[in-house]
Amino acid sequence: MEHLYNKTIDIDYFVGQVDSSGCNVKTWFPREQEVKCRINWTTQNFKLVNGKLTNLVDAKIYLSPIETLNINDRIKFTDTYGNITYYDIISIKDNDQIQQFLTLEIKERQND
Numbered sequence: 139m140e141h142l143y144n145k146t147i148d149i150d151y152f153v154g155q156v157d158s159s160g161c162n163v164k165t166w167f168p169r170e171q172e173v174k175c176r177i178n179w180t181t182q183n184f185k186l187v188n189g190k191l192t193n194l195v196d197a198k199i200y201l202s203p204i205e206t207l208n209i210n211d212r213i214k215f216t217d218t219y220g221n222i223t224y225y226d227i228i229s230i231k232d233n234d235q236i237q238q239f240l241t242l243e244i245k246e247r248q249n250d
Contacts, residue, residue: 143174147199148214149207169211175201177215195228199242203232213244 148171152164179197199213213225225244233241 142176143201145175145177145215146172147175147177147201148216149173149204150212150214151206151208152210152212166212169206170204173201173204175199194245195243196225196245197243199244201240201242203237203240207240212247213242 149169150166151169152166155163155165157163177197177199180195207230209227209230211227213227214222215225216222224247226247228243228245229241231241231243233239
């Protein structure tokens with residue numbers, strides 16, 4: 139499977155903290171960097187939500203297992219032009235049930 143990995147991503151995790159004004163703040167830290175993966179961008183995963191057509195998943199990412207990976211982590215993808223986009227992890231699936239590779243479903247973050 140590794141020979142099919144043609145992209146890299148970074149994976150960040152957050153620590154919740156309370157700032158001096160008493161507000162909850164997320165501070166992001168790198169969990170894994172330059173993780174080799176394959177990304178399949180999707181365009182046909184829409185659902186009607188509150189009368190509005192909504193894209194549920196932007197891509198599926200295939201990668202080798204990472205023990206510390208968490209559904210609350212975020213994906214950082216840098217395209218070939220240097221543009222950075224952050225994605226939420228919607229699901230983590232162990233498709234073969236033997237931890238040979240994982241599939242992540244991701245959606246672009248609406249806020250940080």
